[in-house]
Amino acid sequence: MPGLLLPLTRAVTYTRWLHMLVGAIVPFACATVYPGLSNPSPHHLLLVAVLPIPLALAAGMVPSVRHAEGLQARLMLFPGPHARVRHDEDPGVSTIFSASWTDRARTGAWLILRLETGLALALVTNTLLTLALSLAGAAAGEPGLANPLLNVSGAGWVYVLLAPLPVLVLVMVAAGAGALMAQAARRLLGPSVTERLAELEKRTERLLERNEIARELHDTLGHALTLAVVQAGAARAAGDPDFTDRALEAIEETGRAALEDLDRVLLVLRDTGQPAGARPALDEAGRLLDSARSSGAQVEAEVTGPLEHLPGPVSREAYRMLQEALTNVLRHAGPVRIGVRITVEATRLRLEVRNPAPDPATVASTGGGRGLRGIRERAALLGGKARAGQHGGHWLLHVDLPL
Template sequence: MPGLLLQPLIRAVTYTRWLHLLVGAFVPLACAMVFPGLVDPSPSDWLLVAVVPLPLVLAAALVPSMRRAEGLQARLMLFPGPHARAGNDEDPGVSTAPAASWSDRARTGAWLVLRLEAGFALALVTNALLTLALTFAGAAAGEPGRVFPLARTTGTGMAYALLVPVPVLVLVLIAAGAGALMARAAPRLLGPSVKERLAALEKRTEQLLERNQIARELHDTLGHALTLAVVQAGAARTAGDPEFTDKALEAIEETGRAALEDLDRVLLVLRESGRPAAARPALDEASRLLDSARSSGARIDAEVTGPLERLPGPVSREAYRMLQEALTNVLRHAGPVRIGVRIAVEAARLRLEVRNPLPAPADPATVTGSAAGSGGGSGGGGGRGLRGIRERATLLGGEARAGRDGDDWLLHVDLPL
């Protein structure tokens, strides 16, 4: 229990909150110098001092920037620590935005009145208790005095020295309690409005979506490049032909270079360097994907109809990633087989189909594993690749279906333009 009472003495926040409250007392004391004056004031005069500045602070609350100023002071002095600095993840729940509505102005006015009255009261208590401590010290030194109405010293003696810390300790505890109450009131009166909370939620949602998008980009780009490299290296080792090995190494080099370019593009976004990142690849660059798949030994039968260069940017870019993921899944799970690719721009729709034969052995385990990798299993469940394709299609208002089609595995994507 004694430890709990003494703890406020060693906490820096006790004194920053104390100072924050005392600053609020400057306004009524300054007004009191004009009227009614501070020469031998009566209790009714002190009450008048507390009331006179109220119209002034309520008028100040109408200024939008006043809310921002009070919010910054509250963050720095009522909640000192890393969260007081802008951009830190910890948030004490105090807004630093200017008032944007009459509700914000009303809450700011209530906060200013609370800070003024609480600060004025604490200033009076501070003055009385410190004077009492000095009175005890004077009595201990042989100079009797009094502090009306708290105490009266009629004698002298060193015994009064033992009483000097008492009013100081009481004052610190009162200041700590008042500061804690102000810290609890600050989020309610200076906290973000409903509009600000919605804006913050929207910003957080956009950040999460952006991170999810970046994760997909890295998954698609690096997964495609590594899959092609593994297939090329395995084919070169199996063939044992120096000429084929040279071609495989060249294809691995080209795929790795393209993957590095995509990785640099994503890292530019993550660094937020302010430099414009290169444009993401679009579907009119699909020939690069098809050539990479051909270099791995796959036989690509491609059919492209319609003006791909006229596709809307988001549709074209997402369709490119879907085709990349589909080809990667085929090469990863079915190997360099014959792949049929059909891309068609028809009326207001974009249709994308990727077809590949399932493994020839009738072993159910083999078929299931291949199907799951290249599209999600006959049941349409699927792994992360197919799930990502479906999510991309859904975000664009389209749909993606995958499943067995005879002896083949078929991925069909239908997107509106």
């Protein structure tokens, strides 16, 4: 029983009721012109329901009507702050203008449904409220106070108990009709296939942007922190003032470069409209190799082909891949011998990084895996491939990118 009476306490029941009753304004306005509202016969009531249909279909052809109806439906048919219940679910009702004839046809169908439902509910509301008023009049000793469909004769205290029943029935009918109208709104005013695809594309773009920013932060800060840790550890172990000075200088230079990259990424996040600054490209790979050498690693590099003529996206992403590869070597294997080979061909760029295979226990303890996944994602976005694994006692990373 408490669950049955729950709609009585929810404000959304009454906002839905009002939303449906507003739809009856147009039929009644048309009825005042023809056939009139004085003692209407069933035939006249049928005309009242049919005459506004062409107007509803014509209004549905206007693109802005879908926008207005969507806003009204969101506000009045679905739970919100006015409903006294927490409801964070998306109502699934579109609020954009009609973009196709299908949207216009669905809007016209919604308007017809709203007019007919509003007219029917207005008649039911009038009948049940009149009956309640008649029962209340009979309880007060005036049974002829109203003239409902059910004639009430006589007077008596029993009418005091019966008078609230039509009102309760009316509220329950309004609650049920409102729930059905909310479902109909989702179907007729819900996003079309085109709108769903557009929203999916926007969501995909946002996810790609977030992933790109995450990769940028991971590669930049991870590289700088790894070099700082390795250089600081080597300087402490060496105990040589000259080596310590060189290590501190390398740490300072690496930190400054990381701060520049961090400022560029933060500018993108803030969306200030200012240029984010140029990202480093592969022709600046010497800076990465020098940083690795300053950490104690023995880097042997072989570059074939003009790096400065590479396409911008390929060059910038390849720089990040090489940066992450060197970071992984220093993090998991330490300052070891590293072989780097960069080959620029007519249609492809090949990047190889080779180093002694690290201890699997060391890789597990340092949490490996995210860097390689980022390299594979960058390569896939450019239509290339990246693979890594042990090869002849060494760890080999091979990246193949189309130009």
